[in-house]
Amino acid sequence: MSKYVDNVKKVLDDNFDKFSDLADFIWEHPEVGLIEYDSSKKLMEFLKSEGFEIENPISGMETAFKASFGSGGPVIGFSVEYDALPGLSQKKGQATKEEVVSGGAGHGCGHNLLGVGALSAAVVLKDLIEEEKLDATVKVIGAPSEERDGAKTFIGRDGYFDDIDIMLTWHPESKNAIWNGGSLANIIVTYNFKGTSSHAAAAPHLGRSALDACELMNVGVNYLREHVVDSARIHYAYLDVGGNAPNVVQSHATLYYFIRASKIDDALNIYERINDIAKGAAQMAGVEVDINLKGALADYSPNLYLSGILYDSIKEFGTPKFDDDDFKLAKELYETLDDNTKKAAKDNMIYLYGDKVAKEEIEKALATELAPYDGNYGKMEVISSDVGELSHYVPTAQMFLAAAPVGTPLHTWQMCSSAGSEIGKKTLYSAIGSLATCGLKAIEEPEIIEKAREEFDQVIGKYEAPIPDDLKIRDPKVES
Ligand SMILES: [Zn+2]
Known part of the structure; x- marks a missing residue:
């Protein structure tokens, strides 16, 4: 085990129950874009109790925030999302479709894990900065309404990303891989x-x-x-x-x-x-x-160099470790997917892992291997995400970790069920560990920031927001 992983694990193991409870709270309070009042409040309170300084509201959004800890040194940023989706209410940990609240919202994109995973990695780094008296700063960007409004565009235009050296992000998925493709x-x-x-x-x-x-x-x-x-x-x-x-x-x-x-x-x-x-x-x-x-919002432009550091960090820390109950639930959930979805999943798994490993992963119904990353651009994901916007302001790397059965599409009841289950908890642990390991490396090895910046200057250079200076984000109290 590398020294970085060792240090991260110690802090993570001491605090994981707190992080896990926080992810449960977000899952149990599904709120859609720009009205994530309970979720954002809970996350801000938690960060405050951990010694972070909070700026809120930002960019005219009550549920957006920026949190900072530390001073000087490299500035490591984490992007936190916590919005749910309308109409996706679903009980956790079961393979039958059943709403918690009729017609209610649900975490069908796993943002309960995304948000708490990234935020907890920042907290782990904060503990290490304190303990080892490291010269570094951690920043957390709480960005609402990823699903609908692309809040990061407004946050980026208003300069909140400008003082961040690198941004580490992740998204719960049905595979373990680096996001090296673009997006729309x-x-x-x-x-x-x-x-x-x-x-x-x-x-x-x-x-x-x-x-x-x-x-x-x-x-x-x-x-x-x-x-x-x-x-x-x-x-x-x-x-x-x-x-x-x-x-x-x-x-x-x-x-x-x-x-x-x-x-x-x-x-x-x-x-x-x-x-x-x-x-x-x-x-x-x-x-x-x-x-x-x-x-x-812009297309996603992965920083290939930084993505390599994140890839190594996942390898060193380890992908999610599931148990028999998790595999059992995953198999049951996988069986609820229709044949076209399963076929698309198979093609994607073969693209990522090659024939042999893909077959094994599909048989288990839950990905445990990390797809190889060779440092090049990959196939574009035909989706849009405001992480794309982020990637035009700061060198950004994003990983996907399996939090749902192979092939589970995002924005489905199956994803909601899995993201709230024990499967999600294993993923959360691995996400926090991998992101924090990567952040710690970037603090300890200054050339990481330099090389990421060099590539960023070549590929992106200067970027101007695609919206005018005076454009305000939708007011959720006026426009539903
Ligand atoms: Zn999402």
């Missing part, structure tokens, strides 16, 4: 059209239809699809169709767009072109359009 940048925007109402039979010539403008806009965007980069994904939904009376010309209608691409600059370029289409559609229909940018 995403621009979130609504188009509000305003026209003139009239009787659709008696006076159609006096009406100007906002709904017509929406339809024209969507047709325009559908023609645009041929002329954008391959990675682009453009989705829309109607937030307002202008009422339900066919015989009234619709004076208001609203479209909600997600505009994604594998690079933030491409997404922004497509966004500008879609704005032109919206304006053109408004002109054709003789109505007005308001374009309301709600948020935006």
